[in-house]
Amino acid sequence: MNKVEKKRQREQHVVEEMIQLYCRKNHSKEERQGRKMCPVCQELSDYAKLRSQKCPFMEQKTFCANCKVHCYKPEKREQICQVMRFSGPRMILYHPFFAVWHLICSKKEKRNL
Numbered sequence: 720m721n722k723v724e725k726k727r728q729r730e731q732h733v734v735e736e737m738i739q740l741y742c743r744k745n746h747s748k749e750e751r752q753g754r755k756m757c758p759v760c761q762e763l764s765d766y767a768k769l770r771s772q773k774c775p776f777m778e779q780k781t782f783c784a785n786c787k788v789h790c791y792k793p794e795k796r797e798q799i800c801q802v803m804r805f806s807g808p809r810m811i812l813y814h815p816f817f818a819v820w821h822l823i824c825s826k827k828e829k830r831n832l
């Protein structure tokens with residue numbers, strides 16, 4: 720496996736973890752129906768994976784969120800930013816690197832205000 724592929728897999732894995740954490744704390748057991756995450760979060764996770772798979776800039780960038788090309792649909796970006804805001808501070812401990820996304824999401828918000 721080459722370097723870019725590894726990076727891609729790592730990104731996908733961490734995003735999934737963050738969505739799972741978010742779902743565990745914000746959505747009910749009933750919504751998850753015994754699965755890792757509820758259908759809404761699962762869809763977001765699949766979407767994030769797909770974007771990452773199709774990303775042509777994987778080599779240069781550190782993470783999807785600091786990419787110049789915003790390939791996320793506005794509604795999905797809103798969703799993923801929500802997940803990042805929630806899971807980001809909790810993930811810093813485990814994945815310091817991924818605090819970046821969280822930072823970018825909060826910056827963007829301030830600009831919009």
Ligand SMILES: [Zn+2]
Binds near residue numbers: 746
């Ligand atoms: Zn959920």
